[in-house]
Amino acid sequence: MSIADTFGKAEAEGRAVLVGCMPAGFPSVDESIASMVAMAESGCDVIEVELPYSDPVMDGPVIQKASDIALAGGVRTRDTLRIIEAVANAGATVVLMTYWNPVERYGVDAFARDLAAAGATGMITPDLIPDEAGEWIAAADRYAIDRTFLVSPSSTDERLAMTVAQCRGFVYATALMGVTGARTAVSSQAPELVARIRAVDPEMPVGVGLGVGTGAQAAEVAAFADGVIVGSALIRCVLDAPDRGTGLDRLRALSAELAEGVRVSKTS
C-alpha cells in the first residue's frame, strides 16, 4: 500500500497511522525480518527500516547500540535492500530511514532504483535537508519514492514551508529538540509544531516521532497527529530480551498496545 493510501485508510477509520522502526540486520538479517513481520502483523501500519550507519548523530543510545550490533554482524547495504524486499513481500508498507552517506556511496540514482524495486514506498533522511537534496529529489521523483524530510520545533516558518513543500507521502515532525529514544512524557512542543505544519499545508500527513514508547503516549500523539512513529521502545523489546522468542513476544505485545493507542478516538 502506498503511504498516501495508508494515511487515507487510517483517516477514514478515524485513527492515526502507526509507524514502527527497526534497524536492518539487528541482531541478524533473518531475525530483523522476523521482527518486522511480527510488528506488521501486530498492528504497525508502516515498517520503517533503518539502514545501520556507523555515525548516527540523530539517534540515541538504543538505536546506536542496535545499529552497532547489526554492523558488527556484517550487514551490508544490499542486505538492507533484501530485508525491505522480504518485509514488503510479506504485505507490509515499508519506508527506509537512512543517513545520507550510504546512499551517496551506492550512487543516488541506483539506490533510488533498487529501493523502489525492493518495494519500499518512501525514504526518510535524518541528515539530508532539502537544501542539499537536489540529486535525491530528482531521483525520488524518477522512481516514485515518497521522500520524507524532518522538521523540528526550531525550524523557522520559512524553513517549515520549504521543507513541507519538498515532502511527499508524509512529513516527519521531531517532537522535541533531541535525539531518538523513549521519554517518560510526550513533548509539549509537538502539538504546536504539528499545528504550524497544518497552517502551511493542511493536506500533508504529519508523523510525529522522538520519545513515544507506550500505548498511552501513542494515544496522546494520535490525538493531534496523523502518524505516530515509534523506534527505540520497540527495539528495546529485542535488545533487552533474554531470548529470541521472548523478544518477538514483547515486540508483538508492544505493537498491539501501540496500535490500540492510535485507535483511541481523536479529540480534534
Place this chain on the structure above:
Amino acid sequence: MSAPALPDLAGHFGRYGGRFVPEALVRALDELDAAYRAAKVDPVFQERFTGLLRDYAGTPSLLYRAERFSAAIGAEVLLKREDLNHTGAHKVRNVLGQALLAKQMGKPRVIAETGAGQHGVASATAAALLDLECVVYMGETDTERQALNVARMRMLGATVVPVTNGSRTLKDALNEALRDWVSSVDTTHYLLGTAAGPHPFPEIVRDFVGGIGIEARAQCLDKLGRLPDAVAACVGGGSNAIGIFHAFVPDEDVRLYGFEAGGDGVQTGRHAASITGGSAGVLHGARTYVLQDEDGQTVESHSISAGLDYPGVGPEHAWLHDTGRARYEPVTDAEAMAAFQLLCRTEGIIPAIESAHALAGAQRIVPALTEELGRTPTIVINLSGRGDKDVHTAGAYFGILDEVETIVPGENS
C-alpha cells in the same frame, strides 16, 4: 589577483562542504552564521579578538629561521612557532574567537569534542577566561590514553564526558557533541575544534586561525624580502593547515603542501590520510574526503598522532586538492618520528607529533624542489604545536621510558 570567494553563501567549496545535518540544527547554524558576519565587521569584536590574541595568547607567533634543521635537510626552513602560543598550539586562536562569538550570541554554555585533549584543554581555557560553562566530549579510549589532559580540563573547570559508544575515539566524541547540541542549541554553542563540520564552521575556524598565514606572509616579506617557495603543514581535520595556507592561496608561486597521517602506510589500510587514502563522501555535516568502506560506513583511522587520528578532513582541503592548488601527501608514523627526533636534536625544540608530520613532509620534498628551482628552496613549516603532551608516546616509541623509570628513587630498591 582576486581574493578567494569561497565558500559560497551555502557553505560550498565546489562540490564540498555544505550542511548535512538534522533540521534541528539548521537554525543554530544560521544564527551562528549571522553572528559571525556581524562580528566580522564589528570593530569592538575585532579589537577584543585581536587584543586577546596579542595579550593573552601571545601572537603574532615568531617566524624562526631554523638553521641547524635547515642544514640537516638541505633547505632554508622557517618555522612558524605556533607551539609558543598559550596552551601550546594554534588552537587557542580558534577557541578564543568562538568563545567570544558564544558570548556575543548570549550562549552561556559551550561544548567541544576532543581527541588527544588539546582542543578540549583549549576550549576549557577559553571558557574559564570568558566565564562560560564547558562540557568536553572525549572518547573513553582517549580519556584513558590522555589522563593528564583530562586532569587539565577539570582543573580549568570543565566537565569531561567519556564517550563509550562506537570506537570510543574522536569521531564518536564528535557524534556525541552533535547529539548534545541537537538537544541544547538554545543555550549552547558548539565549539568545533577544526575547520570541518557543517557550514559555517569551516569558514569561521579558517578565519579565526587565518592569522597564522597572514602573519607568516608578512614576516617572510619582512625577513626575506620575498615570499617562500613552499608552505608545509600537517593535516588531520586541517585547521592549522588552512590557517597557514589561506593567506598564500592567491600567491600562485608559493607551493602549498599538506601532509596527512600515513600511519603504518596508506597501503596497509592503517592510516588517517583521508585525501590520499580516502574518497569523497559525507561525514559530520559536510561533503569532503572520508575514510569509508564500500557501503559508506566510516572506517576507523590510525595514527601515532592523536591530533591527526580522524577519518575526515575539512572541506576546503578537499577543494584545494581537487583544484590542484595544494598538494597532499601521506607521512608515515616512522617518517614523522624521525623528523620529530631530528628537530629535537638540531633545534632544541620538541614538536607536537602532529607538526612532526609537516617537518617530515618538508624534508621529503626538498630534493625535487631544489631541482625544480635550481637553488636551495625556502620552506615555511607550520610548527602547529609543542610536544610536551607527546612525551609519553614519543618516549615509548623511542624506547627511552624504561631508562627514565629506573632512575626514579626507590624504584630499584
